[in-house]
Amino acid sequence: MDKKVLVTGGCGYIGSHTVVDLIENGFEVVVADNLSRSNPVVFEGIEAITGRKVENFAGDLAEPAVVSAIFEKHPDIAGIIHFAAYKMVGESVLEPYMYYRNNLNSLLNLLEACKQFGLQNFVFSSSCSVYGNADALPVNENAPIKDAESPYAHTKQIGEQIIEQCNAAYDLNYMLLRYFNPAGAHPSALIGELPIDRPQNLVPYITKTATGELEQLSIFGNDYPTEDGTCIRDYIHVMDIAAAHTAALKTMLTKPSSEWSRVYNLGAGEGKSVLEAVQTFEKINGIKLNYRFAERRAGDVIAIYGDNKKAREELNWELKYSFEDILKSAYDWEVALKEKNQ
Numbered sequence: 066m067d068k069k070v071l072v073t074g075g076c077g078y079i080g081s082h083t084v085v086d087l088i089e090n091g092f093e094v095v096v097a098d099n100l101s102r103s104n105p106v107v108f109e110g111i112e113a114i115t116g117r118k119v120e121n122f123a124g125d126l127a128e129p130a131v132v133s134a135i136f137e138k139h140p141d142i143a144g145i146i147h148f149a150a151y152k153m154v155g156e157s158v159l160e161p162y163m164y165y166r167n168n169l170n171s172l173l174n175l176l177e178a179c180k181q182f183g184l185q186n187f188v189f190s191s192s193c194s195v196y197g198n199a200d201a202l203p204v205n206e207n208a209p210i211k212d213a214e215s216p217y218a219h220t221k222q223i224g225e226q227i228i229e230q231c232n233a234a235y236d237l238n239y240m241l242l243r244y245f246n247p248a249g250a251h252p253s254a255l256i257g258e259l260p261i262d263r264p265q266n267l268v269p270y271i272t273k274t275a276t277g278e279l280e281q282l283s284i285f286g287n288d289y290p291t292e293d294g295t296c297i298r299d300y301i302h303v304m305d306i307a308a309a310h311t312a313a314l315k316t317m318l319t320k321p322s323s324e325w326s327r328v329y330n331l332g333a334g335e336g337k338s339v340l341e342a343v344q345t346f347e348k349i350n351g352i353k354l355n356y357r358f359a360e361r362r363a364g365d366v367i368a369i370y371g372d373n374k375k376a377r378e379e380l381n382w383e384l385k386y387s388f389e390d391i392l393k394s395a396y397d398w399e400v401a402l403k404e405k406n407q
């Protein structure tokens with residue numbers, strides 16, 4: 066498929082894996098990433114895997130002129146995947162204005178420019194956090210949108226609504242993809258998750274504890290009403306998430322919107338506890354992890370996992386990677402990173 070796609074946040078974690086998958090599926094990719102939360106070394110990994118140098122616009126999408134410059138140079142963009150956003154739940158609670166300003170201004174500028182330049186096919190990086198504390202599990206796309214648990218989650222809820230309103234106003238063709246817990250790395254270990262600071266998420270914390278970069282993993286809470294007392298999440302391989310974006314774009318570009326839905330859950334469809342993640346990691350990589358049980362973390366929901374049936378059926382997408390693959394590839398990446406940095 067010889068079409069041009071703009072990937073905002075293409076140097077980030079999910080963005081970079083998606084760029085690789087798009088290129089491998091014949092798309093031409095242009096990236097817009099201001100590198101405020103990502104490392105340009107990721108472009109070397111993308112090039113090593115695909116053999117392609119990707120053009121990056123490094124300006125801030127919260128500036129309208131930056132967005133216009135991209136579309137003026139590339140008026141033939143056939144689709145946009147908008148990843149660029151801040152994503153740390155805890156930080157968003159401490160600095161809410163930063164999240165609203167960054168996440169919403171960039172979205173508004175892109176949408177306004179889409180109208181101005183007559184561009185269509187907008188894929189929005191959303192999150193299962195839009196469901197808040199879901200009443201029933203697995204949560205499906207029709208579940209009510211509850212109060213957001215954080216400003217971050219609220220920016221995703223508002224973002225979804227703004228896009229729906231643009232569709233109502235001028236027929237913007239769009240899809241909203243709600244991720245559960247993406248983890249793991251490209252099987253080559255040439256790209257993977259690269260937190261700019263101390264990681265907040267479970268899997269990178271586990272892998273950095275395993276390599277000795279961090280001393281000890283704290284498991285936040287072991288007195289929850291779950292089988293082993295720890296929280297339950299739906300971990301999905303970042304390669305499967307990436308492939309879902311390619312599948313989403315292909316669907317939008319080739320099928321009338323009457324044949325697909327606007328909103329899709331992207332999860333593995335299975336809940337795993339924090340303790341299960343730790344124990345599976347130890348088993349699959351033959352490592353003993355230094356961990357302890359700690360206090361609950363504020364804002365954590367007890368359990369969430371998603372129904373991914375709609376995405377599988379309508380996007381011609383299937384999961385290719387297991388929970389074990391996630392934990393193995395994440396560790397391989399961490400080891401490769403450590404060796405490279407030594």
Ligand code: UFG
Nearest residue numbers: 152192193194265266267270283284285296298339362365
């Ligand atoms: N956890 C620990 N120790 C750690 C880190 C995490 O025990 O050092 C636990 C958490 O308490 C939670 C589970 O591991 O129970 C998963 O936590 P993550 O931080 O990895 O993921 P979250 O489910 O909190 O958040 C993720 C994304 C968000 C997204 C959210 C949607 O990071 O961007 O899923 O639920 F919004």
